Amino acid sequence: MVRIASFNINGIKARLPRLIEWLEETGPDIVCLQEVKSQDEGFPADAFEKIGYGAIWHGQKSFNGVAILAKDAEPIEIRRGLPHLDAGDAGDDHARYIEADVALQDAKPIRVASIYLPNGNPQPGPKFDYKLQWMKRLRAHAKTIWAEEVPAVLAGDYNVVPRPIDIWSDKALTGDALRQPESIAAYRRMLGDGWTDALESRFPAGGVWTYWDYREGAWQQDRGFRIDHLLLSPQAADRLSSCGVDKDHRGREKASDHAPTWCELD
DNA sequence: ATGGTAGACGCTCTA
Numbered sequence: 001m002v003r004i005a006s007f008n009i010n011g012i013k014a015r016l017p018r019l020i021e022w023l024e025e026t027g028p029d030i031v032c033l034q035e036v037k038s039q040d041e042g043f044p045a046d047a048f049e050k051i052g053y054g055a056i057w058h059g060q061k062s063f064n065g066v067a068i069l070a071k072d073a074e075p076i077e078i079r080r081g082l083p084h085l086d087a088g089d090a091g092d093d094h095a096r097y098i099e100a101d102v103a104l105q106d107a108k109p110i111r112v113a114s115i116y117l118p119n120g121n122p123q124p125g126p127k128f129d130y131k132l133q134w135m136k137r138l139r140a141h142a143k144t145i146w147a148e149e150v151p152a153v154l155a156g157d158y159n160v161v162p163r164p165i166d167i168w169s170d171k172a173l174t175g176d177a178l179r180q181p182e183s184i185a186a187y188r189r190m191l192g193d194g195w196t197d198a199l200e201s202r203f204p205a206g207g208v209w210t211y212w213d214y215r216e217g218a219w220q221q222d223r224g225f226r227i228d229h230l231l232l233s234p235q236a237a238d239r240l241s242s243c244g245v246d247k248d249h250r251g252r253e254k255a256s257d258h259a260p261t262w263c264e265l266d
Numbered sequence: 267a268t269g270g271t272a273g274a275c276g277c278t279c280t281a
Contacts, residue, residue, distance in 0.1 A: 010273065014267085035273090
């Protein structure tokens with residue numbers, strides 16, 4: 001059994017005690033982190049090593065930043081950043097994608113990507129255009145992973161609410177980039193390619209949230225939505241045994257605004 | 267239409 005989790009931590013410096021606590025309590029085998037918000041040299045790899053996790057990371061000052069942790073293993077980096085599709089992509093220096101092979105205790109390796117998809121607000125505008133282009137690049141690259149016919153998990157903060165039943169109110173965020181038809185269609189196209197949304201497959205009726213805003217008492221009123229997703233290749237989906245959200249970690253002191261989201265493969 | 271909170275940074279941006 002392999003547990004793979006995705007966690008947007010919203011700043012690794014502010015979150016480290018909570019992150020270590022969560023790792024020790026739940027013991028995930030592989031973890032994809034987003035919004036590390038730290039430059040490479042500030043990444044606390046030694047703190048993870050102390051509790052038995054190897055790590056690779058792609059940092060950036062102030063914003064973005066992704067990482068992959070593995071219990072009693074060293075992730076083997078495959079790539080950082082998405083391939084370019086157009087000439088305009090060459091100027092993209094955001095740290096939003098890192099991909100690795102993780103081999104746990106003599107098991108066959110699992111391909112893992114940690115994804116921090118652009119938020120895209122305000123829309124319309126250049127940030128929304130960047131989001132849609134990034135999704136186009138992600139889909140194209142996912143096809144090359146697909147072709148390798150390996151167990152693969154593309155995990156992260158997709159900044160897309162896939163369905164009306166994935167948010168506390170269908171009227172919420174209607175003008176927001178997270179719920180625009182173009183964002184949802186781009187996400188759906190990846191599912192159409194054959195990727196399995198782990199939580200959607202296990203909770204088809206919705207009502208599962210992974211994010212609650214810090215503002216307006218969203219957590220207290222359980223006004224959340226689902227934007228953190230685990231997309232599985234067929235070789236991973238065949239092994240899917242369970243999945244869930246570590247919701248109680250959202251309610252703790254100094255918590256991230258996201259909760260850890262995970263799946264288990266046999 | 268605005269502002270509510272949080273994090274990193276440095277007198278403001280991103281979400």
